[in-house]
Amino acid sequence: MTAPSMCYPRGIAMTILETEPRAAQQDRQLVLAVRHGRGRTGGSTFADFLIQRARRERRDIIVGDGDRRNATLAGLYPPGSAGGASQPSSDQTPDVKDWIGQLVGQMVEDQSSLIFDLGGGDQALAEFCRELSLSEFCESVGVAPLSIYMMGPDVEDFEHILTIHRSKAFETRRSILVLNESLVRAGKTPDGAFDAILDRPEVMGMMEDGMRILLMPRIIHIDEVRRAGLSFYDAMEGKKGKDGKPLDPLKQFSIKAWLGRMESQLAAEGIAGWLP
Template sequence: MNAFNNLENPGPQPEAAKTKPSLFIRAGRGRTGGSTGLDLVIQRARFQGRRVKPLDGDRRSKTLSTLYPSADEFGDPIEDGASFPVSDELPDIKEWLKGEFDEMVGEGVSRALDLSGGDRVMQEFVRDLALNEFCLHHGITPTVALFLGPDIEDFRHATEILKSGEFPAERTILVLNEGVIRHGQTTEGAFLPIMMTREFDALTDAGVRTSFLRRLSCMSVLRERGVGFYEAAAGRTDKAGLKSSPTLAFMVKTWLAAFERDLDEGKVADWLP
């Protein structure tokens, strides 16, 4: 059964379950679609029957906190709802990360961390904790995803992060996001100036892998209706009782299938939670 047909009936996929928790970190510049990408990664894991807790370290946009509230309308806690620091102050963020990583070890539940603009925080935390060694000791698999638009400054920022040598994972993905390029451009054409640089070749030679994230033109519709990607692909009803139209469901299903193909081509599917 191919990736497209697997989306016919969204629900737990026990055959895809993983035994070790993952720490999946989104880093880099803002406005590159990283929060949306993390949302997709979380939904994919849950669709396949795996628990992932969102960690919202991007206190400006608060995307994950909005998409995954920690409590329901009655104030009761929601399992694996998003967690976030009490403030933007460096000590509070580091204490929050420490607490979440302690819980990850105890619970064995994967984390997806949005750290847009928080590179300095993570670098200091990595240095204090020796995060790679911490993850290895406790059987946690860390991965860093750097989301890029076609702006060469996005790529330069990503290369500076990687050159620092202080980021916490040997498994690193450059996600080339079509969702933030101008309409009328092809994905490959928009990112060609980046992919032709010596720095890009050097990173891929060093083991950094790349994957594309295609544009979903009906993304705003899904956000307005509050329906998940896999639910929309299956034509399920949203909170208002509206069912996805056949065209909407097909568009989302096609997008999800392309995402799986790009993960396979980039050899990073197993790196996700």
Template sequence: MTRAKRNFSDDTPAFVAPDLADRRPKLVLLLGRGSRGKTMLSRWMIDRAENAGRHPLPADGDRTNQTLARYHSRAVSPPSADDADVRGWVAGIVEGLLLHRHDTVLDLGGGDLTLKSLAREMDLLAWLTSLAVEVVPVHVLGPSLDDVAYLQSVEEGGLLASPTTILVLNEGVVPVGRTPHAAFSETVQTHAVFASTIARGARLVSMPRLEPAPELEERGMPFLLAAQGLAPTGEQPLGPWKSQQVTLWLRRMEANFASVLEWLP
């Protein structure tokens, strides 16, 4: 393909094809500690988009448990858990997004510092924003002050302080016997960085508990399929009770995330 001539005063980057220049792809970054529900939330985002005919790229960079890749045949993963391979893989994900302008959901696994390092080295947020990419950091939080540590590390200095930042309070990791309101209001919501992130425009949502979640993960079952009482080939479907639980959870997810749906793939 012959590239169009370009003046360096143009706003459109040289490597973005003219017919794709008006496409603002989303780079959704799942951030937070391990076992906080990042992969579950990623699956919901991707399933929701695909059910609507959109096809974001699932990028599973979890070095120890690539659950996302088990659900989506199109998912891509790094060739190994080696730091250099993961860094190179992230670079390839970003270059592919810039070339093809497709939405991407990137999950690097709990506490992985690769993205933080690359964000600093590459001035990632400012650079991608200048190339008309919508960077959407999604911080998935449990009811512990340790959960705001990663949030603080990327908010300080504006490292990944995107205007389209989502803070997700995962009710599914609240200990039994405590209400989500009490659990979060007494911990993460008291932290100064939580308040400052909200003050600068981040949006706060809650992810409701889904009791059959472990079974869905074990069976590799998409949410909508489970809600319909169906199952992948070779797997047993959930019973009517659990299928109804999934149905109600999907409704609550749509309602709870209504304020940020425009930022999702």
């Protein structure tokens, strides 16, 4: 088995972003998605994409932001607001574990998917999983656990992920390794930047176990989208931001192209149905 090419299909910028048929959405299994990886590897951006995507398709999803030191999701989805993020009372392991348990209970009671962005809370999750067999619990209540591993081209990013994967604390049949193009240094291509990692035998082993690999393209105008208070989809569709104006047409097209590339890869890997 060889590592996948990081090249994008042609023509994706004009893809109509209907992610899947409505009938398939109604039959979709609930998902508990957990983001793993070092900080500042784009995990919050990828989680935000999944949240927006789910809600655009009218699927309920609970947002858990356990990274109190860099609470990106809580900033995008203010706690206490409709659909807002939940946060633990502190970043101490006992408090994070209690919080994980509360949200897992809410997931089952509300019959909603759940996404965790734990930041530095991987240790708390590992302890929680060892004590309560979280993956097995999910399977018993009809929820599909999903591990999302985020990384840039830094070998230390991969070593961190490898440690988590080998620990089997949150062992899942479905897992995605997301390579963040935004972390590639200027002058290097994604292919060249990630080749040294993708050629490692450990990656081949992960893929043989069912892990899928995605490249998250660079979002050129993400700062403008955030400042405007828009979702990616609202920005693409020319909706007005906080200043009463839409993004200019080129930026709208840029966001549409990014979403098209993401959907194209999800379809090519056959994992759209894995997502919340």
